[in-house]
Amino acid sequence: MAPSTSSAVTLRVNGEKYTLTVDHRTTLLDALRERLDLTGTKKGCDQGQCGACTVLLDGRRAVACLQLAVAAEGREITTIEGVADGDRLHPVQQAFLDLDGYQCGYCTPGQICSALAVIEEHAAGWPSAVTEDVRAGAPALTADEIRERMSGNLCRCGAYAQIVQAVARAADQAKEAVA
Ligand code: FES
Numbered sequence: 001m002a003p004s005t006s007s008a009v010t011l012r013v014n015g016e017k018y019t020l021t022v023d024h025r026t027t028l029l030d031a032l033r034e035r036l037d038l039t040g041t042k043k044g045c046d047q048g049q050c051g052a053c054t055v056l057l058d059g060r061r062a063v064a065c066l067q068l069a070v071a072a073e074g075r076e077i078t079t080i081e082g083v084a085d086g087d088r089l090h091p092v093q094q095a096f097l098d099l100d101g102y103q104c105g106y107c108t109p110g111q112i113c114s115a116l117a118v119i120e121e122h123a124a125g126w127p128s129a130v131t132e133d134v135r136a137g138a139p140a141l142t143a144d145e146i147r148e149r150m151s152g153n154l155c156r157c158g159a160y161a162q163i164v165q166a167v168a169r170a171a172d173q174a175k176e177a178v179a
């Protein structure tokens with residue numbers, strides 16, 4: 001008998017559990033969009049280059065087009081649909097809106113998911129490739145730091161200046177909230 005090429009998988013997305021049978025080659029991106037109808041996560045390049053499909057896996061950024069759905073079982077998946085608190089936008093979403101951090105908006109779900117993790121990574125003191133002295137503790141979240149940390153997310157409309165401002169504002173608000 002030929003080995004089965006599909007399996008039942010239970011995905012935990014935005015706090016909900018979904019059980020579905022997927023071909024083993026199904027990416028997490030296709031499972032989210034095509035099977036669970038969570039179309040907020042966008043497919044840009046489908047090869048890990050653009051960041052449009054960025055979701056959070058156990059709180060860390062991941063490009064869903066390079067993840068297999070079967071390998072995401074047991075992990076906490078957050079998509080853009082799970083970011084707001086009911087009708088209340090997350091501060092990162094609000095900052096993108098207030099500061100015009102998008103034009104067509106196609107890259108925006110991935111940018112926002114990335115920004116959420118960037119703010120947490122920075123708050124936890126993680127250095128980046130542009131941090132001058134990694135021994136000096138958490139660097140200030142300068143525009144260069146934000147650009148570097150968000151550099152996996154491309155925006156074909158070029159809304160970058162506003163995206164940097166939006167991430168900076170949301171990071172400031174997060175800092176004030178814990179102060
Ligand atoms: S669609 Fe996944 S990185 Fe472009």
Ligand code: FES
Pocket residue numbers: 101102103104105106107108154155156157158159
């Ligand atoms: S707002 Fe259009 S791709 Fe970024």
